[in-house]
Amino acid sequence: MPPVIDHKKCVKCGYCAQICPLDVIKIEVRGKEKKTVIKYPEECWHCRACEKDCPVKAIHMRYPLSHLMLHMKPDGGKH
Ligand code: SF4
Ligand code: SF4
Known part of the structure; x- marks a missing residue:
């Protein structure tokens, strides 16, 4: 899942x-309006570079369920 x-x-x-290595994020310009868009969400590999480097902390990661399960112990707790 792509960042939000x-x-x-x-x-x-x-x-x-x-900085996105996979060009997931684009700045769209329409006239005088600019908007930051997640253009190719399926390409995101969750490296977190965008989240870490955003100067105003406007980006938050959403992780696929498969990623979250990698960090869980068999008893359901987290590492
Ligand atoms: S997490 Fe990495 S790959 Fe995904 S949008 Fe951010 S910089 Fe690009
Ligand atoms: S403020 Fe953050 S989310 Fe917005 S364009 Fe800059 S780096 Fe991207």
């Missing part, structure tokens, strides 16, 4: 789009 952008916090600096 909080558009109330996002200042549309474009940094996440620049």
